[in-house]
Amino acid sequence: DQQVKQNSPSLSVQEGRISILNCDYTNSMFDYFLWYKKYPAEGPTFLISISSIKDKNEDGRFTVFLNKSAKHLSLHIVPSQPGDSAVYFCAASDRTGGGADGLTFGKGTHLIIQP
Amino acid sequence: DSGVTQTPKHLITATGQRVTLRCSPRSGDLSVYWYQQSLDQGLQFLIHYYNGEERAKGNILERFSAQQFPDLHSELNLSSLELGDSALYFCASSAYTGVPNEKLFFGSGTQLSVL
Numbered sequence: 429d430q431q432v433k434q435n436s437p438s439l440s441v442q443e444g445r446i447s448i449l450n451c452d453y454t455n456s457m458f459d460y461f462l463w464y465k466k467y468p469a470e471g472p473t474f475l476i477s478i479s480s481i482k483d484k485n486e487d488g489r490f491t492v493f494l495n496k497s498a499k500h501l502s503l504h505i506v507p508s509q510p511g512d513s514a515v516y517f518c519a520a521s522d523r524t525g526g527g528a529d530g531l532t533f534g535k536g537t538h539l540i541i542q543p
Numbered sequence: 544d545s546g547v548t549q550t551p552k553h554l555i556t557a558t559g560q561r562v563t564l565r566c567s568p569r570s571g572d573l574s575v576y577w578y579q580q581s582l583d584q585g586l587q588f589l590i591h592y593y594n595g596e597e598r599a600k601g602n603i604l605e606r607f608s609a610q611q612f613p614d615l616h617s618e619l620n621l622s623s624l625e626l627g628d629s630a631l632y633f634c635a636s637s638a639y640t641g642v643p644n645e646k647l648f649f650g651s652g653t654q655l656s657v658l
Contacts, residue, residue, distance in 0.1 A: 432585070462645055471545060471633055471649025472586070517585065519645070527643025528598040530576050530588030 431455045432520050434534035442542050447505040449537050451518030454499065458520035462531065463492060463503050466515045475516075476503070505539075513541045546570065549634050549650035557658055561622040564653045568615055568636030574598070575617040576647060577609055580631040592617055593639065624657045631655075 433452045441447045449463075459480040464472035478485040478492045478501070485492050491504045505512055515538050519531040546569035556562055568575050577589040588601035592611035603609075606624075611617040621628060631654050635647035 430585075434585075460643065460645055464647075464649075469651065471547070471635070471651050472647075473545065473649070474646045477645065521643065521645045523643045525599075526641065527639065527645065528591055528593070530578065530591055530599065530601050531586075531645055531647065532588065533578075533585040535583070535585040 429454070430534075431458075432518055432532050432534040434516075434518055434537050436537050437535070438538040438540065440540045440542055441508050443510060444507045447503075447508045447512065447539055447541070449503040449505075449516050449518075449539065451501045451503075451534055452499060453501075453520050455520070455522065455532070456499070457522040457524060458532070459523050460521040461492070461494060461501050462519045462521070463490075464517040464519060464533075466517065466536070472517055508539075508541045510541050510543065513539060515539070545648040545650065547634060547636050547648050547650035549632075549653050551653060552651065553654045553656075555656045555658065556624060558624055558626060560624050560657075561620065562624065562655065564619040564621070564632055564634075564655075566617045566619070566634030566636075566650060568617070568634075569648050572636035572638055572648070573615060574637045574639040574644075575611055575615070576635045576637070577603075577617070577619050578633040578635065580633065580652075581627075582630075586633065589619070593641075621655070626657050629655055629657045
């Protein structure tokens, strides 16, 4: 069973506009959430994270929103730039076990920024 | 460059064979994680080693095993290979030292093809 779901395999957005990537999770034990970005032939790289005690975290053009009651998070990229074209993975962690367990990842959303 | 080195980049082998994937973590990181990315799946957590000791296990098959050596490099051994084991295998390291640290640094992966 997929505990972290990214229902959009791909998303196309015009340069300069807002990109919104969505992620849903089912495990209520998850209390820390992250987004990773992956370019072809490279490993994923950490982008931004949020703890379950917050509902928003911002870092430059990237903002992550968390809606715990809906078990939903989203990543907003404003404005979108050509270099943002990549696969974005949503990931979640259950810290109650001390954080030793690996992250649970979604299948990814391929973001394409159109010029 | 994440600082995590994985070798080889590509591996082609036959069913029933055994292979070893190697990972060198970032300088100073004691934790190494292994993930598998199959064609239609997100990254699946396999196993986490911390300072030479196994810390957590995910969906790792019994045919697969891993170890972390005193110099902190890690090896993932895959045996009795099946067609379904064809995947991209990522290694990641982190500054985890018993306190949650989900910011992982990934290598560029080993693409395994079982024919």
